[in-house]
Amino acid sequence: MLRTIVMGSCVSVQGEFVQSLPDGRVKVRVGDRVYVGRPVQAAA
Template sequence: MWQKWGTVNEGLTMLKTIMIGRYLSIQGQFVRTTPSGLVVVKVGNKTFMGRPVQKRHAA
């Protein structure tokens, strides 16, 4: 399964995770970043806009 995923996309798809509200996160194909800093992702035929999830380093 993982090999098929990598073969189909060949590194052309970047996934991003965004937060919508306080508790809902969505992961999808990166579309663009708005001038206000929000990120737009596409899941299927729907697009969502939200705050990007920041990477955290282990303590």
Template sequence: MLRTITIGSCVSVQGLLVGQMADGKVMVRVDEKTYVGYPIPSKRAA
């Protein structure tokens, strides 16, 4: 499942969901690297 996370104040990364951490952060994998950050909430049309 693709997820988008923010790293810092203005950097976003989109990759495959690897896992979730206890503090609310998620891990995503892009190629050989794994990034950790806060998920961007998905917006759904009503």
């Protein structure tokens, strides 16, 4: 499943979901790299 996360104030990354962390952050994989950030909320 694809997920989008925000890293910092204006950098977002979309990749394959890896793991949810206890503090609410999410890990996603893009190629051979794993990024951690806050998930983007779906628009209403």
